């Protein structure tokens with residue numbers, strides 16, 4: 132298991148390296164002088180030259196890459212062109228808000244989705260199974276921005292149960308603030324996960340080892356929650372790991388609608404002001420998050436399913 | 444005379460398949476008496492495993508109960524609630540399923556599974572664990588202590604089969620059902636396990652329903668034999684009657700084709716020509732007609748019913764009817 136973890140994390144590091152290098156080269160390959168774009172058309176040549184040197188853009192490309200990596204290793208992602216603050220600092224300041232939003236969304240939607248899906252699979256073709264199917268499909272079909280705006284109107288403006296904007300301070304206040312955006316982001320995931328769990332659960336319940344468990348008189352609840360769910364949940368974990376990418380982009384819009392600080396908001400703001408180092412830093416951290424989350428989901432799968440430790 | 448432990452009476456099961464209704468069990472009837480070992484033989488696909496699932500009421504979703512009754516210890520299993528059935532499974536009836544590779548949970552350790560099936564016992568965890576160790580050692584798995592912490596994929600097919608046997612023997616059932624429990628074992632182990640089953644039978648006096656392709660094992664272990672073909676029982680009787688005085692052409696072919704029975708070195712192993720008929724198609728007359736070398740006109744017209752052909756021996760073949768006045 133430990134060996135598997137090490138190998139999987141090494142693979143993640145490799146993937147991250149390839150992805151970041153590709154990103155770096157792509158940005159450099161885009162036509163146009165980034166310095167000119169940053170400084171605008173009316174900058175003096177001296178100013179341009181000094182910024183070019185400061186950014187290391189006068190060096191050959193491989194050297195730039197080496198410098199970039201050696202700085203990154205030290206946690207230095209460059210400086211904000213406007214404020215002069217460290218990009219690392221800016222990104223790390225915003226990161227927790229995005230993380231708490233994403234985790235809140237995943238946790239509530241996975242919990243509910245798994246319960247719905249397992250219940251539906253345990254009672255197939257009953258009234259509640261059909262009801263859950265109907266609700267799930269509606270959840271999947273509902274556009275997140277509509278849910279966001281509606282929940283904002285209903286729960287924040289009319290009922291005043293939850294705050295409409297901001298992130299709050301202190302654990303309870305932050306939790307209070309994260310409810311509505313996490314609700315909006317997670318809702319379609321509830322439906323999606325419920326459908327997924329139902330399908331994989333039904334398949335597992337038809338397997339021979341489940342019949343064995345039943346033949347020994349094990350309680351049906353235990354069979355479903357332990358003997359079957361442990362296998363049926365595997366694809367869900369993979370999907371959540373990969374879904375991190377979608378969640379990150381969903382977070383962008385939720386942060387705008389609910390006026391929350393966070394990575395998404397940071398990226399949007401930086402793009403509109405052409406603040407490339409910040410964009411680059413934020414995208415880099417997001418990529419890292421994505422690679423890490425797929426690695427974690429694989430590791431969790433390997434922990435649940437010893438067979439998959441064999442691969443890799 | 445006391446009532447039989449298990450009475451199967453006219454059980455008929457269909458599977459709903461894309462091709463239509465697959466008639467997996469057709470009017471199956473036989474008994475298992477207290478303390479008796481009954482063998483079931485028949486080619487692959489003749490419905491032996493389906494019969495087991497039927498007795499346990501663990502048929503797959505697409506199975507359809509047509510008719511019949513199953514009595515176990517005087518209880519009608521068909522009328523039992525799911526809870527009543529669950530209370531009996533693993534306690535009064537134990538099963539060793541065919542295909543041990545797929546019959547154990549792939550993501551849970553063997554030890555955990557062996558402890559879990561002792562859910563009715565109130566003894567502490569360590570005692571259950573110790574019992575699992577003892578049972579594994581009993582079926583000849585060395586180093587049971589560490590083996591218990593492994594998952595099914597870390598074992599060979601033969602080992603898993605032995606584990607399945609150990610699990611079924613953990614409780615003291617009234618009826619032990621074994622579905623080809625020795626097919627993945629080598630000859631020595633097979634002998635060992637058969638001996639173990641015999642001892643157990645003597646010691647606990649449980650009834651055993653033993654399914655096997657292997658006629659030698661059936662002859663060795665069982666007192667009575669049920670011969671199945673394409674979802675039907677075609678002949679049943681005591682071991683001696685079935686092996687030395689078979690009255691159904693199918694039984695005769697089976698015995699002729701048994702590798703253990705062939706004395707001289709043949710170039711090719713004899714086989715029964717043809718194959719099991721498509722069970723989804725309706726067939727007029729005897730189920731064995733297409734492969735029977737002794738076919739008479741009547742076989743194509745109506746299904747033969749059972750007649751007594753010896754002491755405790757019945758066969759369903761028109762050839763036997765000729766000897767009797769009708």
Ligand SMILES: Nc1ncnc2c1ncn2[C@@H]1O[C@H](COP(=O)(O)OP(=O)(O)OP(=O)(O)O)[C@@H](O)[C@H]1O
Nearest residue numbers: 458460465467486487488489490491492493494503
């Ligand atoms: N779930 C199912 N759905 C549809 N058909 C099935 C199903 N299970 C079994 N069958 C069919 O029912 C028939 C009997 O199958 P069964 O498994 O009972 O045979 P068997 O005698 O145990 O064979 P074997 O000796 O190979 O184990 C076969 O034709 C099989 O294809």
Ligand SMILES: [Mg+2]
Nearest residue numbers: 491492541622
């Ligand atoms: Mg079978």
